[in-house]
Amino acid sequence: MVAVASSTDRPGALGITRRLAEICGPPFARLAGPADEVAGRPARWVAVPGAPHAAAEVLRLAARHDLTVAPRGAGTKIDWGAAPDRVDIMLDTGRLAGIGHEPVGSRTAEVGAGTPLRAVQATLERTGRRLALDAPSPGATLGGVLAAAEAGPLRHRHGTVCDQLVALRYLNADGELAGAGGGADGVELARLLCGSQGALGVLISATVRVQAVPASRIWVTRPVWTPLEVHDLVRTVLAARLDPAAVEVDLPAGAGPRPQRDGRAESMARHPSMTGRAATGPARAGTLVVLLEGGPADVAERADRLVSVLGPGASAAPSAPSWWRRYPFGPGDTALRIEVPLTHLHAAVYALRDAAGGPVPVRGSAGLGVVHAALPGDVTSADRVASILAAVRSVLLARRGRCVVVSAPEPVRQAVDLWGELAGLARLRAAKEHLDPHHRLAPGRLPGGL
Template identity: 55%
Template sequence: MAVTTMGGDVVDQSDVAARLGDICGSPFVRRAGPDDAVATTAPDWVVAPGTVGAVAEVLRLAADRDLAVVPRGSGSKLDWGAIPSHVDVVLDTGRLSGIWHHPAGSAAARVGAGTTLRAAQQAVGRTGWRMSLDPPSPSATLGGIVAADEAGPLSHQHGSPCRQVIGVDYVDATGELVRAVPDTADGDELPSLLCGSQGALAVLVSATVRLQPAPASRQWVRRGVATPLEAHDLVSELTETGLHPAAIELDLPPGSPAAARTGRTGSLAVLFEGEPVSTRHRTASAVALLSGDASAADQPPTWWQHYPFAAGDIAIRLDVPPAHLYAAIYALRDAFGAPVAVRGCAGTGLVHAALPGSTAPDRVAGILSTVRTVLAARRGTCVVLTAPAEVRRAIDIWGQVPGLTRLRELKQRFDPRHRLAPGRLTGGL
């Protein structure tokens, strides 16, 4: 049986499958199924190379046969982003797992891209360290987190995953293995370039990540909020006090009659970490500062570290300077005509929102246009992460992309034949 590649060439499917089996081992090559679709695009094969050398061989075969390859970790965000123009091979990194290098006492560890964050945290935690990464995707791999630059609550204090990665090993589109660490010429640039690239520049095989000592104590302060503006005012007070919270998260559920009657339409949660005495002191100070119904707890609220959207929803990411976050939320509410679920990092201005998946495509397009107009003057962006197929095909998921010229240059530099995740990079590159 023959298949047509992204370049229009016809290749013998059995021959490609046999070569992939030689490289990865036949048990680790299979025909793709419905669950392997990449943002609705069906691939032909799924392969799981067990070594870095095998990854390189797969990409050399793809280059020789003009096959399009999309890397995958756990698949938790495989439906995020633009629909790829073509997918021949999904390259599963799950066998590239484990802590590959962590010298005793070192504040950095080299971790295989297919390692789940949970497993990596458990491994470094046994020696008293942690990675300051806590994205809401519970099954996420380190490679997937880096590829999506997926931030969690701890990004308030420690920055995005991009800031936590200080070195990468990757295989480029020609099948060449490249190591970029701080003591190499590209060591300062390449890790940041690959963060958020959706696998469209190279296949990440490992990342060297900063470690911090695991905190001895953690406490949360939670307070009800009635409006986005009230949340903004409270966050402003918190950030001006010198209490140094590790995270400030906001949860605004969609409107409901019960919420309207009580006036309790949202919640602000603040995390403090450190030595027990300092943590208790800062927590007590925050309770007094926030006043109202503020209270302390040893556990986070149930919504902490969870996205506000579910399968079938239209998932939106708002990224705006914190001082303008409330304006972005009001703009989204006004455009939709009702409160929508919003959740995320109030301290950095990066939050996610959910619209019903049943919203008509033309209405979604109008909502996005309105919100993006408001954000344009505030240096903010509004991106659709995922949506039902009919919506995604009818809208511009990115909006105006800052630095699009630079992204085109990077794609040309790393993948001039557009064989890696074609169309998945920001801007649809």
């Protein structure tokens, strides 16, 4: 029986391993293991450079040998998006960490891409400052949050991490260190790099806005039963002009019409397309939560007004509910992100329920029309997911919305269009051709197979 040589036994593989060890240091370069993969695509080597110049050398090595490179931060979102066509070198940014020394009172901070977000917040809090970023992924690095354009509840007032960027430093595919920011062209490039999953450049550091830590925070909670009720209450909250920092909703899988005193479900005449599990069994309440931040007296006064505005069942608390800053999906689920103008969010959730045959978990920024949903992996086949996506996207198309598959099991990822319609594809293609003309950085990771 003839043994088949593995990819690491081919000529040149040992030399690549040795050269990576010279660049990064022997403990920080190795052959990839079973856990070293990007959306299911295994890597061949892992390199952990300790400085920007070392990361640049890794990229130059890859260019000389026609190898692909995929960056990785903490790996919290490494299964998001499309799988690259090939991953030769996984460039781990964990040592590209740290916070630059800024003058006291500075409104910005330069942070290394590999710095855990919680470490940044802990350091800033010692001087009474914070990043207005609350990404849900535990342990995520700032670079990982940027690469995935991840945002949490605070996006309602402060925008996403892309909105808070002042400047970026990154390496292009040839290992050249460059900057983005400052002028209109630089800001546009920085925002293209934000959310690019490492397929346009390797992020080295980011300069982001900082602000004072609010003196007081209060969460005002109100039970909700239907998407239409959420829609009406959110309009009421925003019309009250109480300057909320976040407006979040959690609708669990069992959420349905409010039970009446006689045990029957509330009439669904206001939305007759509500069918399936929503009309059967005991209803579970969802929750609408509004976060207020500011001075203690001001926040307390606004919280009292908001409780009155929201009506029966509303209450205020000094801490967030247990689901705050958590996604509704877990391992093995198909995770969706729905983005639609606020006035159409309830229609999008109803469309998802109708296509799925009943309520599915939905959670996110009700005040912005950006939510995540989960299709359970144990009961949803690839064909079923494709059918649900088609139905939801047809409803969203007329409402200027979109539905993206954030992550999914391999069979689903292979069978469905993860992105749907994408208006900026031509601009993205032009950026890829400019920054990575040989398609060495995570090829296939971006929409359109870029």
